[in-house]
Amino acid sequence: MATKIRLQRFGKKGKPFYHVVVADARAPRDGKFIERIGSYNPNTNPATIDINFDKALDWVNKGAQPTDTCRAILSYKGVMYKKHLEGGVKKGALTAEQAETKFAAWLDSKEGKIAGKKEGLSKSKEETKKVALAAEAKKKEEIAAAIAAKNTPPAEEEVVEETEAPAVEETVGEEAPVAEAAAEEVAPAEEPAAEASEEVAAEEAPAAEGEASDEEKA
Secondary structure, X not given: OOEEEEEEEEEEOOEEEEEEEEEEOOOOOOOOOOEEXXXXXXXXXXXXXXXXXXXXXXXXXXXXXXXXXXXXXHHHHOHHHHHHHHHHHHHOOOOHHHHHHHHHHHHHHHHHHHHHHHHHHHHHHHHHHHHHHHHHHHHHHHHHHHHHHHHOOOOHHHHHHHHHHHHHHHHHHHHHHHHHHHHHHHHHHHHHHHHHHHHHHHHHXXXXXXXXXXXXXX
């Protein structure tokens, strides 16, 4: 019986997750299966993969053919590399100890890469969050400034009134000394006129007296 390692779909629309199963090659995708050997959830970042390593390796050695996606999953978890190393041991290309050493080194390297990716994703998420918070704070400040500007009354009218009032006072204050000076200049001008009228009256008086004496003589 030809067997395949493939995915069996579960979950809701837009958010699927999958079971990794071993099934008859002739069975429908979501039909009966022989054994479930893991799960795959692509909704997380990075994707969550849970595989029973020993069972997956046993089925691969028995000739079960994984689909393209399942092959990528098994390669990611090291099942395909382990099969390759065991094949080298059977051929005598390397010893079992050497195969185990290589596989352990591969696991360490893989875990380091995964940890680095998770750390990078975490930092990127924090930076994105900081940028979003800064943009939100700036927007709030702009809104508060706009509200404050709207509620503040215009101060131009008060400034105009304050500047015009002293000008009127200064004008009134300056006119009084000018009027007094004009009065002082006009007053002395009238005194000589009065003296001139007195002199004319004095001159006319003797003339009148002379005329009266001539009449008496006649």
